[in-house]
Amino acid sequence: MIVALAGGVGGARLAVGLASVLPPQRLTFVVNTGDDFEHLGFAISPDLDTVMYTLAGVGNAVTGWGRAQETWNFMSALGQLGGETWFRLGDRDLAVHVLRTLALRRGISLSEITRVLATRFGIKHPVIPMTDSPLRTRVRTDCGELAFQDYFVRRGCRPRVQGFRFAGSRKARVPSVLQRIMHSGEVRAAVICPSNPYVSIAPILSVPEIRHWMKRRTFPVIAVSPIVGGAALKGPAAKMMRELGAEPTALGVVRHHGSSVDAWVIDQQDAKLQHAIEREGKLVIVTDTVMSDRGKSVQLAKRVVSFARALASER
Secondary structure: OEEEEEOHHHHHHHHHHHHHHOOHHHEEEEEOOOOOEEEOOEEEOHHHHHHHHHHHOOEOOOOOOOEOOOOOHHHHHHHHOOOOOOOOOOHHHHHHHHHHHHHHHOOOOHHHHHHHHHHHOOOOOOEEEOOOOOOEEEEEEEOEEEEHHHHHHHOOOOOOEEEEEEEOOOOOOOOHHHHHHHOOOOOOEEEEOOOOHHHHHHHHHOOHHHHHHHHOOOOOEEEEOOEEOOEEOOOOHHHHHHHOOOOOOHHHHHHHHHHHOOEEEEEHHHHHHHHHHHHOOOEEEEEOOOOOOHHHHHHHHHHHHHHHHHHHHOO
């Protein structure tokens, strides 16, 4: 089995490729929930929904978030009545938030309602939130500490980042279904998708059970760099790295993750960094990591899975 840690657009795109290469019993997705928040009375899980919509083939390929063929009647009416419209909820998207909110209010866990929704979207691979407990990413900035969606959406990532805090991480527990997988002895490798290292992957690793499991691992961890040619293909990862004094390159990401990753997949645009990354004690393969369509997602996934299997067989 391969466990893939994912969040955001890059994570969702690789998830599609991995799901095309591996059957459900051989692949599990663990998704960031640090972005979750309550808005207009609804429980919103942006990364869970992005991964779910993309796997189901109903995501908006242009924006990378939300649903395709969306309509905006709710937001239009809300704006006319003076309501908050800075976080856009499409009409189709809203149905998911309503069902999630009602389920949580009835005491159903986030992992269980995610399983139900994924099944209704026809997704066969397990999609599991990193925790059923509230865990919220807080961004320390020159404008003070901000809730993640306030920083990311309302303020458009403009404030200068100074650090991060994952509120609730100390008490966070992984869902029972993920606990069984972690302790099954069947995991042969973990894949860190090309997701923002600070706000998509770090929140997952802030969950104590996941962090300790990864530290005690007997399997290899392979990561795909989210930085290509000195830039993030989607989102503020490169900007965050610069503001935190890190080099906004694939090498900078390697150094950020340190010993938590054994091997790296970098884009051909960054081939010149291969030897520098190898000097960090990491194994590296160079390939096309820009997933501009489903076919490229599948191609990349095949390279990643082959790499993971080769490393696992050496253990």
